[in-house]
Amino acid sequence: MKKTVNHMDNNLETAQQFVEEMNKKISGHPWRPVYHVSPPANWMNDPNGFCFFKGEYHLFYQHHPFSPEWGPMYWGHVKSKDLVFWEHLPIALAPGEAYDKNGCFSGSAIEKDGKLYIMYTGNVWTGPDHDKDLQQTQALAVSDNGVRFTKLAENPVIAAAPEGDIHPHHFRDPKVWEHEGQYYAVIGSKTKTNQGQALLFRSPDLINWEFVNVMAKGEGNFGFMWECPDFFHLDGQDVLVMSPQGMKPEGIYYHNLHQSGYVIGTLNYETGQLSHGPFQLLDYGFDFYAPQTTIDNKGRRILIAWMDMWESPMPTQSCGWAGAMTLPRLLRIKNGQIVSTPVPELERLRENEVYYTQVMVEGELALEGISGDHVELELVIDAQAASRFGLKLRVNEERGEETVLTYTRDDSLVSLDRNRSGQGPGGIRQAEVPLENNQLHLRCFIDKSSVEIFINGGTTVMTARVYPSEGATGIRFFADQPIQIINLKKWDLKHAIININ
Numbered sequence: 321m322k323k324t325v326n327h328m329d330n331n332l333e334t335a336q337q338f339v340e341e342m343n344k345k346i347s348g349h350p351w352r353p354v355y356h357v358s359p360p361a362n363w364m365n366d367p368n369g370f371c372f373f374k375g376e377y378h379l380f381y382q383h384h385p386f387s388p389e390w391g392p393m394y395w396g397h398v399k400s401k402d403l404v405f406w407e408h409l410p411i412a413l414a415p416g417e418a419y420d421k422n423g424c425f426s427g428s429a430i431e432k433d434g435k436l437y438i439m440y441t442g443n444v445w446t447g448p449d450h451d452k453d454l455q456q457t458q459a460l461a462v463s464d465n466g467v468r469f470t471k472l473a474e475n476p477v478i479a480a481a482p483e484g485d486i487h488p489h490h491f492r493d494p495k496v497w498e499h500e501g502q503y504y505a506v507i508g509s510k511t512k513t514n515q516g517q518a519l520l521f522r523s524p525d526l527i528n529w530e531f532v533n534v535m536a537k538g539e540g541n542f543g544f545m546w547e548c549p550d551f552f553h554l555d556g557q558d559v560l561v562m563s564p565q566g567m568k569p570e571g572i573y574y575h576n577l578h579q580s581g582y583v584i585g586t587l588n589y590e591t592g593q594l595s596h597g598p599f600q601l602l603d604y605g606f607d608f609y610a611p612q613t614t615i616d617n618k619g620r621r622i623l624i625a626w627m628d629m630w631e632s633p634m635p636t637q638s639c640g641w642a643g644a645m646t647l648p649r650l651l652r653i654k655n656g657q658i659v660s661t662p663v664p665e666l667e668r669l670r671e672n673e674v675y676y677t678q679v680m681v682e683g684e685l686a687l688e689g690i691s692g693d694h695v696e697l698e699l700v701i702d703a704q705a706a707s708r709f710g711l712k713l714r715v716n717e718e719r720g721e722e723t724v725l726t727y728t729r730d731d732s733l734v735s736l737d738r739n740r741s742g743q744g745p746g747g748i749r750q751a752e753v754p755l756e757n758n759q760l761h762l763r764c765f766i767d768k769s770s771v772e773i774f775i776n777g778g779t780t781v782m783t784a785r786v787y788p789s790e791g792a793t794g795i796r797f798f799a800d801q802p803i804q805i806i807n808l809k810k811w812d813l814k815h816a817i818i819n820i821n
Contacts, residue, residue, distance in 0.1 A: 328471070331414035335385035335394055339411070346640040347819060350790045351769040354694040355669055355816035356627065357381075357398055357645040360408050362388050364643030366493075366548060366610035367624045368395055369412075369429035372617055373436050373466045376401055379624060380412055380438070381645070382426060388637040393423035393443070399466070403622070403648045404665045407818040412438070412461075412469050419444065419457050419476045426493040426548055426610065427458075430503070430526075436466045437526055439505065441492040442476055456481075456491045458507065460526060474527050478507075482519065482531040485511045491519075493548045495612070496526070499589065506535055506549045508562070515539070516546035516564050520592040533592030536560055536583065542599065543567045543579070548610040551587070554621050555653040558587045560594055561602070563610050572733070572750040573601065577630050580611050582658060600657055604751035605736055605782035607632070607770070608646065621651045622663060627770055627783060635743040635787045636769065646783060647765060647772055654779070661778035662765070670696065670811035679805040681709070684798045690810050691793045697764040699808040703729065703755055706801040713764065713771055714741065714786060715794030722796075723771060723786050727753070727760055734775060734782070742788030751780050759806070767813070 342361035346352070358364065363384035370379050376399050383396030395413035398406045413424040420442030427440030438461045447453025457476035461469040481491040486509055493508040503523045510516050517537040523529045538546065543564025550561040561582045567574045580603065585596025602611055603625070611625035627644045628634065634642045649660040674689035690697075693714065703709060710726040724737040734753045739746035753760075753775055763774040773782045797805065 328414035328416040331416050332411050335414060336411050339385045342640055343819065349636070349639050349641070351636050351639070351787055352641075353644050353767045353770065353817070355404075355813050356647065356767050356770060357406050357817065359383060359396060359641055359643055360819065361641055362386060363390055363641075364396060364645075365390065365626050365628070366426045367612045367626060367645060368426050368440070369438050370612045370614045370624055371429040371431070371436070372614055373429070373431055375617075376466070377403055377614075377616070378429065378436070378466055379406070379645070380429070381626075383411065385411060388634075388640055388642045393425055395424055395438070395440070397467070402665050402668070403663050404668050405816045405818065409467055412467070413440065417442065417459075417471060417475065419459060425456070428495045428612065430496045430498065432526060436463045437461070438463075438469060439477075439494045439496045439526070441494065443492075452489070454489050456489060458494050458505070458529075472527070477527050478521065478529050481509065485513075486517075486519065486534070487512055490545055495550045497551065504551075504589075505529070506551045506560070508545065508547045508549050510545040511537070514544040516543040516562070516566075518546055518549045518560060518562060535587070535592060536594045536596060538564065541568050541570065541574075547578075548612065550611065550613050552613055552615070552621060554651060554658075557584050557653060558594065559584055559653075559658070560596065561611055561613070564599075572752070573604075575747075575749065576606060577632070578609060580609050580625065584653065584656065597656070602658065602660065603781045603783050605749050605773075606738070606745070606747060606784045608783045613651065620663075623649045623651055623660060628785060633745050634785075644770060644785070649778075649781075657779065659778045660781055661774060662763070669813040669816060671814060672812040674810045676805065676808040679808065680802055681797045681799045681805060682802045684796055686794065686796050687808070690795050690808070692766065692795075692810070692812060693790075693793050694767050694813050696811045696813055697762065697766075697795070697808070699762050700806040701760045701762070702804040702806055703727070703758050703760060704801065704803050706799045706803045709799035709803045710797075711762075711764075712794070712796040712798065713766055714788045714792040715796055716789050716792035717794065719789055719792070721788045721792045723784070723788075725762075725764075725773060725782075729755075734780065736773065736782045736784060738784055738786055741784075741786035742792065744785065744787040749782060749784075751775075751782065753780050765813075
């Protein structure tokens, strides 16, 4: 196999030096996550190339190393032995070839013959309008050690979008997998009349690709473009994950600029078509996009997403960085929907446990030892006769700051309210959640500038970035009629990110 002489080496070295110098200035910022992956400096978005390779988890990401704004995309890189403690590695990919000179856009990774292959979208702007004036192709890079990559001389391995009712320019974000001795890739696309769709390709060797079919196409309110598709087999069923752009709000749902969700069905590998059920969201909060999964050496399907949203204000940009990833989430299917829970390894972060049982709450209550800005809470609430109850996170009474999770019995809704969360955007997101035996089970992860709330065992998850003051460490419980906290545990969570310097 031929390997190209890279033009990216000098770009990588310059970018890495810039990031390392900038990191020294921002590493102690009070909004910097303690146990979530964030960039060492400047911009981060989509997770890329999430994989398990030679005994370690590798996570790449869209990265602009020269500013905290989106720009020409590089691939940043972290790795972990356990999905808990992450180490920053040198930048893995830089633009520079004729086919990717304006960005190494999103993609995935796969092991073949003991080497790690990255398949990504090369982006070239052909004019000033970035929505219309672009050329997108699919390219490969390979590594023996999972750290230093070389782009292939055969690039681009898919030089153009297929013919037919397929937009010729919006053609990106390949996710590659192996099935019965063949390699497959699903690529995000849209029709010429702006309906989102996913395209299926097949290859015997990762280099020579043939178009199989339109795997799935949106109908009705299903977005004008499907970004970052992912496909996998889980619990006996096939799952297509995608991030549709342009879905319109429907009742309490789809109020983010773009959505991320999935359909469950069966892929016919001969015809390349997926028969599937309805679209379902993966997260009901504010900040969750471009999720990508991998399967590890234990056979587990694990998901990570970008913990932000396009065109949403990001106060950390003024501090020299922007973007973070969600916690790794373990996926399974139950009753026709994906259930996602934090990977159990995260329990290694716990220390300083505080425990309460059978606590009655009416009005508002704070409990000694239950506070913090990088903590985990696990609790079960017996709603009794209350019609409205919940908890407030990141409370600073002097400043009037709080992020509020409320359950209302009349409509069985959980609401996450960040209108008084501090700096950054406000808003409310809601999800319908039935009580289980009149109980609400919550697992909350708070980390400096984020909250992730897993409800009723992960059947519903709500994620949000919040930017309160440093003094916003209070946690309070409230109810309009007596409720009982059957049990409550709180842990401080240790630092889990190994810095680059």
